[in-house]
Amino acid sequence: MVLSAQPAHAAPTGLTEQEITFSSGDLVLRGTVLAPATPGPPRPAVVMVHGSGRVTRDGYRAEAEAFARAGIVTLVYDKRPRASRSDVDFSLLADDALAGVRALRSRPDVDPARTGLWGVSEGGWVAPLAASRSADVAFVVAVGAPGTSPERQQSWNLVNRLTAAGVSGSLVGTVSRTTLGLLVGAGLFPEAGYDPAPVLARVAQPVLGLWGALDRVIPGAESMRVFQEALDRGGNTRYALRAVPGADHTMRLSPDGFQRGDEVSPEYLELVASWVNGRAVEPPTGPLPHQERASAPVEAGSPGVQLAVVALLLAAFLGYASSAAVRRWRGPVRPARWAATTGLLSVLGLVAYLVHLASGGARDLGPVVLGRPIPWLVLHLLALATTAATAATAVTSWRARSALSRAHRVRLALLVTGGAVFVPWAVHWGLLVP
Known part of the structure; x- marks a missing residue:
């Protein structure tokens, strides 16, 4: 009324x-x-x-x-x-x-x-x-x-x-798929x-x-x-x-x-x-508009799994980085410092960039070079560095295991575990994919 x-x-x-x-x-x-x-x-x-x-x-x-x-x-x-x-x-x-x-x-x-x-x-x-x-x-x-x-x-x-x-x-x-699917799975896409x-x-x-x-x-x-x-x-x-x-x-x-x-x-x-006003449209059905690509279904993501993985990665990378900083990065396993630093930057950087894109509808990407926005290229390099440094850390820590304290071995094991989990996580989010 x-x-x-x-x-x-x-x-x-x-x-x-x-x-x-x-x-x-x-x-x-x-x-x-x-x-x-x-x-x-x-x-x-x-x-x-x-x-x-x-x-x-x-x-x-x-x-x-x-x-x-x-x-x-x-x-x-x-x-x-x-x-x-x-x-x-x-x-x-x-x-x-x-x-x-x-x-x-x-x-x-x-x-x-x-x-x-x-x-x-x-x-x-x-x-x-x-x-x-x-x-x-x-x-x-x-x-x-x-x-x-x-x-x-x-x-x-x-x-x-x-x-x-x-x-x-x-x-x-x-x-268009992974991030959107996570929003759908989290109930943030009405x-x-x-x-x-x-x-x-x-x-x-x-x-x-x-x-x-x-x-x-x-x-x-x-x-x-x-x-x-x-x-x-x-x-x-x-x-x-x-x-x-x-x-x-x-x-x-x-x-x-x-x-x-x-x-x-x-x-x-x-x-x-x-x-x-009552006048018929002729012909009633015209030709289809041009459409360059077909739409595709979006698989709902699991926010619980993603939160758990991010928490594990932050604990592994931040935990080692914090303890190493206190010790001024000294020790026989030098690649570990790079694994912790680049891993931490990769995780935090990806989360920040995707939140930025999601909040703005992917309109503000940053400068694009060779088909990739510069922030995305930086994240790619960080992910590659994290993977390489994790592998080097695993090899070096095994060779130097007799010279390491029990506490240091535990921190390194957590770091290497985090690095191993990082690889499939980074592939899932496209950081280790061309």
């Missing part, structure tokens, strides 16, 4: 704009309704459902104004705040979208039988879910909608992003395994699916195929699926899909406006 609405005013020219608040459960959401200023019979209406991240209604202002100018009453609203139960809970986000539909359907200038949902990116998961729950939704427009699970889509996105930055080699797999296909099979309303031909964020060809197969399986024949030439993930014109343009694709705006 609409809790409150401020008087409409003309802004911009030819449109009216009205600020409203409406309830979704115990949460109050704020939005803006844009509509044609010219009086007329009740019109079709659409609620715009956000993509991922901290998104406000301003992010969709250009599309909202274009739809309103085409005769569609349009609601854009601020996404639920992070302080609420979750801002990445698809079920709650679907509830918000349905609350928006109820708010629009109550307006005298809206035709309730022609009120639907528009969802972009993450909204392409949410809008069909909302439609599958309510007959109040008359149609669904899905823009850049993933047909894969979120973890699989994000892995594909990361491979594209790293490749576009000139990165090759082991770091690509380390970021809705990671969500499968959109069963939901799409339950959507009975007309569906317009649009994908940018230059989309580098979601696997467009796979997603379009999933939409078609799922809707067919559910017996829904009222759909149109198209790729939009020259458009990126959010339907901005782009030269390559990576450089985001400012202009929204006019062809996309015309397709949406025409379809919502």
Whole structure:
């Protein structure tokens, strides 16, 4: 229900704009309704459902104004705040979208039988879910909608992003599979395994699916195929699926899909406006967008095992380094100091670099040389040095065992054990892989 609405005013020219608040459960959401200023019979209406991240209604202002100018009453609203139960809970986000539909359907200038949902990116998961729950939704427009699970889509996105930055080699797999898999296993990637296909099979309303031909964020060809197969399986024949030439993930014109343009694709705006206003899209299903590589599943990692291994490595390397520092690094097993130092730097450096990449979406890699960011090259060299120094320590300590005290032999045994564990751990994280 609409809790409150401020008087409409003309802004911009030819449109009216009205600020409203409406309830979704115990949460109050704020939005803006844009509509044609010219009086007329009740019109079709659409609620715009956000993509991922901290998104406000301003992010969709250009599309909202274009739809309103085409005769569609349009609601854009601020996404639920992070302080609420979750801002990445698809079920709650679907509830918000349905609350928006109820708010629009109550307006005298809206035709309730022609009120639907528009969802972009993450909204392409949410809008069909909302439609599958309510007959109040008359149609669904899905823009850049993933047909894969979120973890699989994000892995594909990361491979594209790293490749576009000139990165090759082991770091690509380390970021897009190993690190992402660990986040999934730790429960730090909400809705990671969500499968959109069963939901799409339950959507009975007309569906317009649009994908940018230059989309580098979601696997467009796979997603379009999933939409078609799922809707067919559910017996829904009222759909149109198209790729939009020259458009990126959010339907901005782009030269390559990576450089985001400012202009929204006019062809996309015309397709949406025409379809919502009742004109058929011909042909209903166009050719698949170009997709350079297939997406791949992401295996969930084991955070408990990784924490235990890191704790063991730190105990081995830091323990020996601390005791050696007290003794000013003197002793017959000189390679041990290098094994402890380089091993400690390798472990701490890898953790710090991966945390940095994960927190920034792998956007700030550092300078790339020969397909490798410089921090990654340094970590490679440290891992090689740790492996070589551990082997030398094992040989030297065995030869000098009679000259070593029992306590020193124990410290060396722990160090060599840590070095032996380090090798498969470093291979797992790509440090000893080209």
